Amino acid sequence: MSTVLLITHGLVAVALIGAITHQVLALWRTAPATPNTFFGRLRNVRAGSYADAVAILYAIDFLLGAIIYASYRLEVRPYLENADLYIAAGSFETKEHLAALGLGLLPAYWLFWKAPALTNHSTERKYVTLLLAFYIWWNFLVGHVLNNIHGLP
Amino acid sequence: MIAFWDVLHAIFAMLLLGAVTHQGLSVWRKPAPARAFIDRFRAVNGPGYANAVVVLYLVTFALGCYIYPPYVLDVKSSLFAAGLSGQVGLFQIKEHVAVVALALLPVYWHYWRTVPLTEDTGIRRFVTTVIMVAVWWNLVVGHILNNTKGLV
């Protein structure tokens, strides 16, 4: 069962990383995107339209992660400690904390995009979105590396 | 070091999944204004993705070829010894599914970039959908196997 939840966690993360990467690239674009190129299309999106998707996907992915975290704690963490893989264990700890900090950032993130009253806070919006994107990418990479070292049963 | 290539393979697979899913869903969409998020996800310019899908597929495929020997030596033998031959069989099928999409890549590109979009819409839609499903199958199977035993 945790394999199914893990794969789902991974697939939701793929959708989440797609949405936040589209948004960040569009948000931080300085020059106009060159049309008809892959990278140009990646950035040539309406950044605001991703806020709902990112918030919902993040919440779902956090919940899935929180559920399978118990299996990780029972199966993977002891393996890492017995195998002296402390950097891997420590990396996953940062993943855990960054996921929580991202959850705490979600209201600010969503409101900076959605609340009409906050439209003039473009600088804050850029940094809040960038920070959330960093959390998502970091957790995605660390999650992959850890899963490659030792999976869930 | 092999773990680096494995994660790189996964990242390119993810980019490929994004591009081919955008295009794959767009070929089944009837022209209409796109308001909801999933509609905008599908209301993309299909031809614009063909080159990206071909390049991303070849890079992902090449990375897969590179990490395949360590998989045979390390993972396949362990799974077989552990009696998980069903999972080994799943990965064997992943090989063939990868070749199905590889074989279709030239004709996929042909129908997107050479043939006028008003012609051969059926085969274009079918070939694009097959490649999309193949990429999804291989990504999920790859993750299942990686979860069972990784490349270290």
Add this chain to the structure above:
Amino acid sequence: MSFSPRVFSLVFGLVYTVAHLLEMPLWRYYPLVGKFSLTDLVDLSNGPSMNWYGWMSYAAIAGVIAAVVVPKRIDNKIPAAVFYVLPFVILVCGIYTERSWFLAPPTG
């Protein structure tokens, strides 16, 4: 001289399937010892052999030759319906040869 993507896809898929069904790789790779061989190195100390690259090599060579050699008028005669069938041919043959992994665990 032109290169026909349709002919290439068709020939690549069919040759791969035949090479795979007949267990006939152009070359084999032995990852344990890092050796390439055109023949089957029966000596077990070489570890497992990988034939997948060899099947694809046959398919790629045949595909490229056909894509260049086959004239345009024949290429145009290939019905698009062929590409509705080709994926299933490759896949069904692939699953058929791998069935033993699911039925009775194979010996090697």
Add this chain to the structure above:
Amino acid sequence: MADPQSTLSRSPSERLFSALTVFSLVFPVVYVVLYYNELALFRFYPLVGELHLNIQPTTFGPAMIYYGWIIVSTFAAAVAAAVVPSRWTAHLWAGWSWLVPAFATLFTFIYETRWLLH
């Protein structure tokens, strides 16, 4: 002359912005304090699938206090966001809403280097 700000009732956007800023400031600070000091509201023992307020014997398996950190941080941040009057935060720089989480992130990386010294 009376300060117009204090006499006028705050607009919904100001209250919203104030609550948002407070939530974003309080959550990371509370969360970091909790995990740095390993303070647990409750402990979840996945091996036996039980929640406990107190520490259980080792036969219960490893204890997880992550869930508690999340719940307490969210609750504290929400209460603060509801309670803190917007006139206190009216002049607060909006950038704190990302800078404080950024500092919390930096602290997390520094703190987790402890695993390197294992």
